Amino acid sequence: xxxxxxxxxxxxxxxxxxxxxxxxxxxxxxxxxxxxxxxxxxxxxxxxxxxxxxxxxxxxxxxxxxxxxxxxxxxxxxxxxxxxxxxxxxxxxxxxxxxxxxxxxxxxxxxxxxxxxxxxxxxxxxxxxxxxxxxxxxxxxxxxxxxxxxxxxxxxxxxxxxxxxxxxxxxxxxxxxxxxxxxxxxxxxxxxxxxxxxxxxxxxxxxxxxxxxxxxxxxxxxxxxxxxxxxxxxxxxxxxxxxxxxxxxxxxxxxxxxxxxxxxxxxxxxxxxxxxxxxxxxxxxxxxxxxxxxxxxxxxxxxxxxxxxxxxxxxxxxxxxxxxxxxxxxxxxxxxxxxxxxxxxxxxxxxxxxxxxxxxxxxxxxxxxxxxxxxxxxxxxxxxxxxxxxxxxxxxxxxxxxxxxxxxxxxxxxxxxxxxxxxxxxxxxxxxxxxxxxxxxxxxxxxxxxxxxxxxxxxxxxxxxxxxxxxxxxxxxxxxxxxxxxxxxxxxxxxxxxxxxxxxxxxxxxxxxxxxxxxxxxxxxxxxxxxxxxxxxxxxxxxxxxxxxxxxxxxxxxxxxxxxxxxxxxxxxxxxxxxxxxxxxxxxxxxxxxxxxxxxxxxxxxxxxxxxxxxxxxxxxxxxxxxxxxxxxxxxxxxxxxxxxxxxxxxxxxxxxxxxxxxxxxxxxxxxxxxxxxxxxxxxxxxxxxxxxxxxxxxxxxxxxxxxxxxxxxxxxxxxxxxxxxxxxxxxxxx
Numbered sequence: 193x194x195x196x197x198x199x200x201x202x203x204x205x206x207x208x209x210x211x212x213x214x215x216x217x218x219x220x221x222x223x224x225x226x227x228x229x230x231x232x233x234x235x236x237x238x239x240x241x242x243x244x245x246x247x248x249x250x251x252x253x254x255x256x257x258x259x260x261x262x263x264x265x266x267x268x269x270x271x272x273x274x275x276x277x278x279x280x281x282x283x284x285x286x287x288x289x290x291x292x293x294x295x296x297x298x299x300x301x302x303x304x305x306x307x308x309x310x311x312x313x314x315x316x317x318x319x320x321x322x323x324x325x326x327x328x329x330x331x332x333x334x335x336x337x338x339x340x341x342x343x344x345x346x347x348x349x350x351x352x353x354x355x356x357x358x359x360x361x362x363x364x365x366x367x368x369x370x371x372x373x374x375x376x377x378x379x380x381x382x383x384x385x386x387x388x389x390x391x392x393x394x395x396x397x398x399x400x401x402x403x404x405x406x407x408x409x410x411x412x413x414x415x416x417x418x419x420x421x422x423x424x425x426x427x428x429x430x431x432x433x434x435x436x437x438x439x440x441x442x443x444x445x446x447x448x449x450x451x452x453x454x455x456x457x458x459x460x461x462x463x464x465x466x467x468x469x470x471x472x473x474x475x476x477x478x479x480x481x482x483x484x485x486x487x488x489x490x491x492x493x494x495x496x497x498x499x500x501x502x503x504x505x506x507x508x509x510x511x512x513x514x515x516x517x518x519x520x521x522x523x524x525x526x527x528x529x530x531x532x533x534x535x536x537x538x539x540x541x542x543x544x545x546x547x548x549x550x551x552x553x554x555x556x557x558x559x560x561x562x563x564x565x566x567x568x569x570x571x572x573x574x575x576x577x578x579x580x581x582x583x584x585x586x587x588x589x590x591x592x593x594x595x596x597x598x599x600x601x602x603x604x605x606x607x608x609x610x611x612x613x614x615x616x617x618x619x620x621x622x623x624x625x626x627x628x629x630x631x632x633x634x635x636x637x638x639x640x641x642x643x644x645x646x647x648x649x650x651x652x653x654x655x656x657x658x659x660x661x662x663x664x665x666x667x668x669x670x671x672x673x674x675x676x677x678x679x680x681x682x683x684x685x686x687x688x689x690x691x692x693x694x695x696x697x698x699x700x701x702x703x704x705x706x707x708x709x710x711x712x713x714x715x716x717x718x719x720x721x722x723x724x725x726x727x728x729x730x731x732x733x734x735x736x737x738x739x740x741x742x743x744x745x746x747x748x749x750x751x752x753x754x755x756x757x758x759x760x761x762x763x764x765x766x767x768x769x770x771x772x773x774x775x776x777x778x779x780x781x782x783x784x785x786x787x788x789x790x791x792x793x794x795x796x797x798x799x800x801x802x803x804x805x806x807x808x809x810x811x812x813x814x815x816x817x818x819x820x821x822x823x824x825x826x827x828x829x830x831x832x833x834x835x836x837x838x839x840x841x842x843x844x845x846x847x848x849x850x851x852x853x854x855x856x857x858x859x860x861x862x863x864x865x866x867x868x869x870x871x872x873x874x875x876x877x878x879x880x881x882x883x884x885x886x887x888x889x890x891x892x893x894x895x896x897x898x899x900x901x902x903x904x905x906x907x908x909x910x911x912x913x914x915x916x917x918x919x920x921x922x923x924x925x926x927x
Contacts, residue, residue, distance in 0.1 A: 196235060198228050205244055215242070229531070231728075233757075350407040351393055358384040360393050364402055374399050431600040432473070432480035432664040433593030434502065434626065436532070438523035439509035444539040447576035448509060449485050452586070471611055471624055471666030472653045476586045481593070482626070482664045484611065502609040502626055505592050506532045507585075509539050512546035512573070516554035518764065522771055524558050525762040529730070529779035534560060535592060536571040537585055548573050600663035604630035605684040610640055611666065613676040621645075621672040625682060632661045632669075632684065637691040640682035644691035645672035729818075730781035732772055733763040736875045740786050740811065741765070747815045751822065758818070767874020768794050768805065777801040784814055787876050789869075789918070807832070809879070835919045836860025838895075838903065843911050851909040852884075852902050855917060862901065863894045866919035870905070872912065881906045882919075 202212035216223050219241055221234050351363055361368035368384050374396055375382050382388065390406045397404045437445045452474055472483045484503060506527040510520055527534050536555065538548045552562050552571060561567025570588050574581035608628040616622050636647045648671030650658040661667045685691045731748065735741045741763040748758045761779055762772070768783060768790035776783050785807040790798065798805050808814040842854035864885045870878040884904035885892055895901040903917060
């Protein structure tokens, strides 16, 4: 089932989508704009609560007599009244007729509250030639002052936290020399391009009788994006589908694309493994399909997770002789987390031992039931080597894209995603962009994150130079100020100056760090549920055995209630790794580890991405914590602090003493009184205490990084070379 967007749902009630967003939020259904997707639960709840007839009756009552406005939800009702008052004032004070009535306002996107004092009517010209020009000017000045006075009433000007003197003059519509003079009298020497902070700007504004409030630079960017999303358009046409090819390493993803494109991509890849995301456009029966080839190797999981977010259809490649593998499961969960429909390509059917039915059977474990078995998943047997089934696969992709009803307006300014970025010798920073809305032209000014640029050149996947690129078109562009970040959005702005200023201010405010959304954690789960911010809690489970995963899932399913639903989006045996953290970050999930540990890279990434990892030894404790978090009754938390890790390099069995581990401290410190755990291949095999800690023959209290030592463990002798001894302590944290 395709997603139901807000603007589609609004059509059912014949209400403009911009107003419908407000109505949904009033009914505790949090949506950002008309492009937000709605769940079935949200739709059914709204249909039960919302009274369409009552809404329109209230709407009619709220309209002022003789009002021409369509809705009271629309802002700026007082502007026409202010114009009327200004005109009445001018006509009362002097019988001067205006020669024309052209508006002189030139607003930028986002300047909704900014009044244009004195420019809403034309300059008043006096027809009575017997009056002196001086008198005419004084009349015009009085009218202008009256208008400004009227528009200032109940008006608050929004200004950035940091802006130049010239920008402040432009916003307040005051001559810049007046502002410089005011600051000089206050003892501050400034120029037109010098930046001032909000406090200084507010003092200057108050001197001229203006009231101002600070607006963050991210709010300015968000407003531009919001206005882009809310802009009504009826010019949408069918666009090509963006298809991501996913699956386990060496299952033939690139070979399949190679066959589809009838070119040899494999020869350029080191070791036959795809090294970076490539995007290609293919024509099938006069219809275009954009393919994104995502790497399958574990080191490129981040790219694969980004690929799942920008795609319309995911083609899951599974080798018929190999079956469903761990990375196949990861690809399935990434696609599901992104809400992308999955089409299965069962590859290598030409090989001896190929068993497509076994693959179909394995897929049922992950709720992918093929059509011939009564399910909804399309599975196509193919051979990238012989070309068998390729035409059928492409036809299925075209059919699915038609069902998805993919549309875009090519007449708008471009907006899309960054697929990949790099530095090329002689060209500088370049990026592969996927245009998702509008048309990107050579010369357009773009911003993405803290980077800006003016598109200097555009080439397609066949290295052909383009002047413009429409929706679903991948292009490589140059002319960027820095390397873009793959996975970020990009938008086109009015000019390069505006893009540069926004990028610079973003960089200043971020202090070198990328803006990240706050991920959910157990600590703030109850407050977010109360605020109506979440309806689903996504959980990722990693455990030592499969039976533990199934037991946790069954217990969690019983915690569902009317307010919130728990969804286990991924469950697997083994240590918590970077792949799990990336999936948690992209799907806003909590990671639960049962008898397993996160590796170092996973811990660093979790800290960067603000992903909540919870580790347990008892299943009941995990279930109880989530239950209490949902009810807002979490007890004080004990945070574990890892003090050091030592690797067992040799094992010595000493009579009358026991087993001693010859260790090398790889990080931190090992203290004699620390709690420790033995970790084998990411699985916790024992927790206990240190019995003895020696350097050569001497007992010591602690051993630091880079030193060897001998460690004896209380009541545990099953030590093996390669095991990790992790020393830790528990710190109590009040919630």
